[in-house]
Amino acid sequence: MSNLDNYSHGAVLDETKQPSLFVALLPVLMTLAVLGVQLFYFEDFTPHIPLAIGIAITATIGLTLGHKWSSTEKGIFHVINVSLPSVSILVTVGMIIGVWIASGTVPTLIYYGLVLLSPEIFLAAGMILCSIVSVSLGTSWGTVGTVGLALMGIGAGFDIPVYWTAGAVVSGAFFGDKISPLSDTTNLAPAVTGTKLFDHIRNMMPTTVPAMLIALVIYTFVGFTLIDGDGASFDRIEMITTALQDSFVISPVLLLPAVLVIVLAVAKQPPIPSLFAGVVAGGFMAIFVQDQGLHDVFSYANSGYKIDTGVSEIDSLLNRGGIQSMMWTISLVLLALGFGGALERTGCLQTIIMKILQQVRTFAGIQTSATCTSIATNLVAGDPYLSIALPGRMYAPVYRGMGYSTLNLSRAIEEGGTLISPLIPWNAGGAFVISALALGIGDGSFENLLYIPLAFACWISPLLGVIYATTGLFSPKASDSEKEEWAKNDEDIQNI
Numbered sequence: 001m002s003n004l005d006n007y008s009h010g011a012v013l014d015e016t017k018q019p020s021l022f023v024a025l026l027p028v029l030m031t032l033a034v035l036g037v038q039l040f041y042f043e044d045f046t047p048h049i050p051l052a053i054g055i056a057i058t059a060t061i062g063l064t065l066g067h068k069w070s071s072t073e074k075g076i077f078h079v080i081n082v083s084l085p086s087v088s089i090l091v092t093v094g095m096i097i098g099v100w101i102a103s104g105t106v107p108t109l110i111y112y113g114l115v116l117l118s119p120e121i122f123l124a125a126g127m128i129l130c131s132i133v134s135v136s137l138g139t140s141w142g143t144v145g146t147v148g149l150a151l152m153g154i155g156a157g158f159d160i161p162v163y164w165t166a167g168a169v170v171s172g173a174f175f176g177d178k179i180s181p182l183s184d185t186t187n188l189a190p191a192v193t194g195t196k197l198f199d200h201i202r203n204m205m206p207t208t209v210p211a212m213l214i215a216l217v218i219y220t221f222v223g224f225t226l227i228d229g230d231g232a233s234f235d236r237i238e239m240i241t242t243a244l245q246d247s248f249v250i251s252p253v254l255l256l257p258a259v260l261v262i263v264l265a266v267a268k269q270p271p272i273p274s275l276f277a278g279v280v281a282g283g284f285m286a287i288f289v290q291d292q293g294l295h296d297v298f299s300y301a302n303s304g305y306k307i308d309t310g311v312s313e314i315d316s317l318l319n320r321g322g323i324q325s326m327m328w329t330i331s332l333v334l335l336a337l338g339f340g341g342a343l344e345r346t347g348c349l350q351t352i353i354m355k356i357l358q359q360v361r362t363f364a365g366i367q368t369s370a371t372c373t374s375i376a377t378n379l380v381a382g383d384p385y386l387s388i389a390l391p392g393r394m395y396a397p398v399y400r401g402m403g404y405s406t407l408n409l410s411r412a413i414e415e416g417g418t419l420i421s422p423l424i425p426w427n428a429g430g431a432f433v434i435s436a437l438a439l440g441i442g443d444g445s446f447e448n449l450l451y452i453p454l455a456f457a458c459w460i461s462p463l464l465g466v467i468y469a470t471t472g473l474f475s476p477k478a479s480d481s482e483k484e485e486w487a488k489n490d491e492d493i494q495n496i
Helices: 021-041 048-064 069-082 084-103 105-116 119-137 140-157 162-179 184-193 197-225 234-247 252-266 271-288 294-303 312-318 323-345 348-359 363-381 384-402 407-419 428-436 447-454 456-471 480-494
Strands: none
Touching: 021 048, 021 323, 021 348, 021 363, 048 069, 048 323, 069 323, 084 105, 084 140, 084 252, 084 271, 084 294, 084 323, 084 428, 105 140, 105 234, 105 252, 105 312, 119 140, 119 162, 119 197, 119 252, 140 162, 140 234, 140 252, 140 312, 140 428, 162 184, 162 197, 162 407, 162 428, 162 447, 162 456, 184 197, 184 384, 184 407, 197 407, 197 456, 234 312, 252 271, 271 294, 294 323, 323 348, 323 363, 323 384, 323 428, 348 363, 348 384, 363 384, 363 407, 363 456, 384 407, 407 456
């Protein structure tokens, strides 16, 4: 995920041209209608064109408000520009997937997972593993595309439904991202609200720990009661492990590229160079251990890995990766970001949020509204960064006026932004999850979207946050030191 600096510079608005609530909602509702036709009537999961139409609708409405196309265009490209590091992450993860399969790193993870794990504990162990790796790397996308992909192969070997495995992977990966001090969204949320990073992380623990424990209990219960451990026949597992051994050198040494990336992340090195170091290390393993040629490694990094083991589960999982495999997701991300930028530049998002603020008077109402606004921005704009930055800027003065710590706000927008992003298929996070985990919903079958309700940790956490706001639990008032800090940080917040 990216490092977003100067995010708010794209929202320079003429106060005399602010849209009414009806006008502000019009492009949102019209775009959702077109999106609904595409998804449910045509049964075609390609939201690209509806989002492009949404940009056109928003720009047209902007013209009626006095916003020239050049102004709307500037807003579109501003949001895209500040999110380009995220696109770089996607490109790098695409290379990692292709090269780590060729190097034997992913096959080795699958092999040892099938040998060491059991179906009963697999979902719970997979969630914990993803959360640990994600905290270490500071990137949910990198975790999903590497360890998550390997876990999908292990789950297939155990004959566990794809959506259950994907739900556990998403729960762990995005929760680790949420509390990692290396994650950009974890840094962005306190930045836009004027709080301190580690105070923000500590304040998320009352929702983070219970949500993870509840999810862990559910995955453990499902593993021991609803998943048939006998269904994972030893013959089937042996067939997969034998196919892996026949096609790759399997050795713990091949885990070194993953270890290298984690070490660099723990050493607080920048994410893109760290991930690319993993690509280079994987390339060396592919050449010197798997006996691949240099040109082959280049091809795997660009176009993905290709293999025919004769075992359909292995072939469908390992025939993937490469920069080109990310193009569907990247194009969707760019269109979603453009739509969000157009909505922000024309003032539509601000009008909707200000209307909400005018109607809500209690702390519980404000906290719930902040969470729901982040979720709604994720739904409409398809951008987890905008869903954190925009509500964070708009709601912060309200918390200060009520005497409540803005730590409450940073937690609300983190949970509504970071955690809900992977649960929305046309959002940047959801699109990546669907692509990287090969959930295969482009053929009109939406069964694998069941991972959305099964990613328990992602939606339980914001739900707990709303409950705390209603009961007053874990809802700190502003301290004297925080009030003093507000005065010092006001100018800085305006420039974030």
